[in-house]
Amino acid sequence: MSPPNVPRSSGLRLVPAILAGLILRRTGVGSRPAGASEAARPDAEWDYERSDVAAGRTAWVMLGLAGTVLVTIAAVLALDHLVLGHQRAALPPLTAQQTRAVRPPPPNLQPDPYVDIDAKEADEAARLSGYAYLDADRTRARIPIDRAMALTAGQPFDPEPGPAPEPRQAPAR
Incomplete structure (x- = not known):
């Protein structure tokens, strides 16, 4: 070992x-001479295997x-x-549909992605800077972000105090 x-x-x-x-x-070539004995070998004292x-x-x-x-x-x-x-x-032969080469459809890539990005940014800018109702009942409205920040910062809605506006009557139907 x-x-x-x-x-x-x-x-x-x-x-x-x-x-x-x-x-x-x-x-x-490697055989011993005929007259050589086991005891005359130089390695006999080490007691190696003799076979x-x-x-x-x-x-x-x-x-x-x-x-x-x-x-x-x-x-x-x-x-x-x-x-x-x-x-x-033993298998049945392949049909024409099985042997036909499969060609996948071309990828649906955008022809001009920068135009799409510009349109999306314009839509988002219009939503942030415009007024609109959020529901059909007209109970919730969206105001421009700059005006919302001004109201949140504590600035009054009308910068100059003036006469109170007269209440308008609803139009007759």
Whole structure:
């Protein structure tokens, strides 16, 4: 087990070493001389394992696993093609409406937004500076904002006191 602060290396780094060992063993380059004994080896005092991993078997197992993965992928793709092919064949053909290209309508944009902004501002200015009744019974009225601010500030409605106005009579119908 490695210390916790040492990063772990990938297991794929062993593949070239395993393949190199397999090649060396097959060619006989890495074999011991015929007269060498276990005790004469310089690493015998460290008491290492005296048997190696069977590199040939390991390579065959790895190739078998890779082959199994490839066969499985091919089988899934073949089944997918078969099953979906039968399902697609069982579907009715598409109608002309289903195959026609859909073109969305053009967006409803303002042709000249600045004219619309000016008209809205003119309408708001007319509402703020004009008199109008707010209801059909004529019980509530709207006055210009400047006049409303003057009344709120305490200025009298008529700046000069004058004679009281005569009450007018309603016109006869």
